[in-house]
Amino acid sequence: MTMPFAELEPVYEELAMAIDRVGEAQAPLFLAKLALMLAHELGDRERALAAIADCERDLLRE
Known part of the structure; x- marks a missing residue:
C-alpha cells in the first residue's frame, strides 16, 4: 500500500525541518x-533495493 501524494507534503516538510535540526x-x-x-518498516528487501536504484538513477540524470 502506498501513501497518497496529497499526504506527502507534511512528510516532506517534517523531513526538511529534521534535516535542518540535525545540521x-x-x-x-x-x-x-x-x-x-x-526499509525495515517496509519489510520487502526487493522494493527497498528498487527504491534505492530509482532514487540514484533520478539524481544521476540531473
Whole structure:
C-alpha cells in the first residue's frame, strides 16, 4: 500500500525541518538511518533495493 501524494507534503516538510535540526554535517547520516528504518518498516528487501536504484538513477540524470 502506498501513501497518497496529497499526504506527502507534511512528510516532506517534517523531513526538511529534521534535516535542518540535525545540521548539515549530520544530514547524510540522518538520511541513511531514516532510509534503513523505513526499509525495515517496509519489510520487502526487493522494493527497498528498487527504491534505492530509482532514487540514484533520478539524481544521476540531473
